Amino acid sequence: MSLNSINPMQGLMGGSLIGLSAATLLLFNGDILGASGLMSSFVIAPMRNLSDPSQQWKLAFLASFCFTTRLYLRMIDSDALIEEMPGGLPIVSSLGFVIGGFCVGFGTKRGNGCTSGHGICGLARLSTRSLAAVLSFMTSGIVTSTILCAAASPFRQDITSTAENLPTDATLNIGTVIAALAIGVTMQAFLRKTPQNINTPEKEELDNSRRKIIPAAISATFFSVGLMVSKMTLSSKVLGFLNVNGFKDGTWDPTLAFVMGGGLIVSFLSYQWVKGFNCFSNVNALECPLGQKDSLGKFNVPTNAVIDSKLLIGEAIFGLGWGIAGLCPGPAMVHACAGYPNVLFRWWPGFFIGSYLAEHFESLTSKLHLSRKDIK
Numbered sequence: 034m035s036l037n038s039i040n041p042m043q044g045l046m047g048g049s050l051i052g053l054s055a056a057t058l059l060l061f062n063g064d065i066l067g068a069s070g071l072m073s074s075f076v077i078a079p080m081r082n083l084s085d086p087s088q089q090w091k092l093a094f095l096a097s098f099c100f101t102t103r104l105y106l107r108m109i110d111s112d113a114l115i116e117e118m119p120g121g122l123p124i125v126s127s128l129g130f131v132i133g134g135f136c137v138g139f140g141t142k143r144g145n146g147c148t149s150g151h152g153i154c155g156l157a158r159l160s161t162r163s164l165a166a167v168l169s170f171m172t173s174g175i176v177t178s179t180i181l182c183a184a185a186s187p188f189r190q191d192i193t194s195t196a197e198n199l200p201t202d203a204t205l206n207i208g209t210v211i212a213a214l215a216i217g218v219t220m221q222a223f224l225r226k227t228p229q230n231i232n233t234p235e236k237e238e239l240d241n242s243r244r245k246i247i248p249a250a251i252s253a254t255f256f257s258v259g260l261m262v263s264k265m266t267l268s269s270k271v272l273g274f275l276n277v278n279g280f281k282d283g284t285w286d287p288t289l290a291f292v293m294g295g296g297l298i299v300s301f302l303s304y305q306w307v308k309g310f311n312c313f314s315n316v317n318a319l320e321c322p323l324g325q326k327d328s329l330g331k332f333n334v335p336t337n338a339v340i341d342s343k344l345l346i347g348e349a350i351f352g353l354g355w356g357i358a359g360l361c362p363g364p365a366m367v368h369a370c371a372g373y374p375n376v377l378f379r380w381w382p383g384f385f386i387g388s389y390l391a392e393h394f395e396s397l398t399s400k401l402h403l404s405r406k407d408i409k
Contacts, residue, residue: 040264044288047263048295051363054255055153055296056303061248062090063322063332066256067150068362069141071095073388083218087238090245093219095366097250099212101257102370113261114371116269124198125268125358127379129188133358134365134380136350138387140170141362143347143394145335148361151348152293157300158310158334165340166348173352178275181356188357200372207377208370219246237329244324257367263292266367268359275356307332347391354387 055066071091074082082088106113116124125133141147144166146155151170155163182188264270270288279285305311308318310332321330355361360368360380368376390397 039286039288041288041291044263044291045295047259047261047265048292048297049299050255050259050262051149051153051292052157052259052296052299052303054252054259055149055157055300057248057252057255059154059300059303059322059332059334060306060319061322061324062245062252063325063330063334064090064245064249065150065154065334066252067146067154068256068366069137069147069388070145070150072362072366072384073138073142073392076385076389077392086242089219089242090249092215093246094249094253096212096215096219097253098257098366099208099215099370101254102261102367103208103212105258105261106371110261113264114266114368114373116267124190125375126188126190127375129182129186129190129357130360130375130379131383132188133354133360134383135387136354136357136383137361137365138354138384138389139391140347140349140351140354140387142388142391144169144344144351145337145347147351147363148293148355149363153296153300155335157297158304159312160335160338162338162340162344166344169345169348170352170355173349174275174356175277175352177353177356178272178359179277182272182276198373198375201374204372204374204377206372208372212370219250237326241325241329248324256363259296260363260367263295264288265292266364271355271359271364275359307334310334 051066058064058066071094074088074091078088082091137147141150144151146163146166148170151160151163151166156167260266265288270286273279273284273286274289277285305313305315306317306319308320311318319332321327322332325331351361358380360376362384365376365380365384369381
């Protein structure tokens with residue numbers, strides 16, 4: 034990768050948009066921008082996302098994200114997802130997408146976050162737990178990309194075999210269907226009339242849930258554009274950062290650091306307006322999100338400070354998957370909306386299976402332990 038392909042301002046600008054996405058969701062809805070948690074909820078609690086009014090902002094986020102991605106690729110930059118020559122790094126193989134997706138799904142569920150949840154939001158509120166998580170997945174990602182994923186690795190394939198990985202009409206239609214379904218359910222939730230036979234607190238709760246839809250859609254727009262502007266949707270950019278062998282031949286790509294920096298600055302500033310999380314005195318700090326009514330609205334900001342093996346191992350597994358495929362949930366959402374088959378049919382199924390197994394990890398291991406006792 035040449036120095037000409039490295040654009041710090043582009044990274045800062047894209048990162049700032051990602052930070053603005055997190056700030057919008059926080060200040061108006063009181064929620065955290067966690068791409069892994071949002072997407073895993075669709076396999077762990079799908080009916081809740083569809084039927085529970087308090088969760089339907091997630092569908093609005095997904096619908097807006099898909100729509101924005103397709104519009105950006107059609108109207109602004111049709112080459113936004115075209116990989117640059119990755120400076121001697123072969124591209125990710127089919128096996129790499131499957132294993133990468135599985136590890137990201139399993140690891141982020143066990144560790145409760147990814148680059149957006151722990152990296153952009155957690156570090157911005159000076160969480161030591163998130164700092165430990167980031168150090169864990171960064172270390173794991175660097176070791177994986179640098180040492181375990183050499184050219185001869187089964188997780189890599191020759192760069193001449195890229196044609197089969199490009200979107201087709203059929204895969205593009207899948208992205209369209211996903212967006213259409215999400216938009217349909219979101220509009221139904223937004224336009225649904227409040228039942229007349231419910232009491233005032235229930236009515237206010239439903240109204241608050243409905244108020245989350247528009248800010249979530251705006252947040253998703255910032256998130257999608259930020260990812261594409263920053264080029265974090267390109268595996269070559271991510272792996273170019275994680276593979277520190279690039280220091281030797283001048284191909285190391287620092288773009289990810291600028292993206293994280295831009296996102297952190299904006300996200301940090303947003304927390305200065307949230308009471309209890311502001312580092313500086315602010316008499317105007319909010320006790321209730323801007324888009325919510327004071328009586329029921331609240332900030333759903335994690336306060337867990339425990340740093341344990343579940344967190345560290347989970348995030349290390351996430352870093353393993355990140356270093357293998359060069360994708361975390363946000364960029365993978367962009368690729369799915371754009372119809373990239375390896376992400377649609379390999380990475381995301383792996384992610385959902387990993388998330389599901391991680392969610393039920395304790396119960397599965399408990400059953401396995403009991404079955405072993407019975408055998409003895």
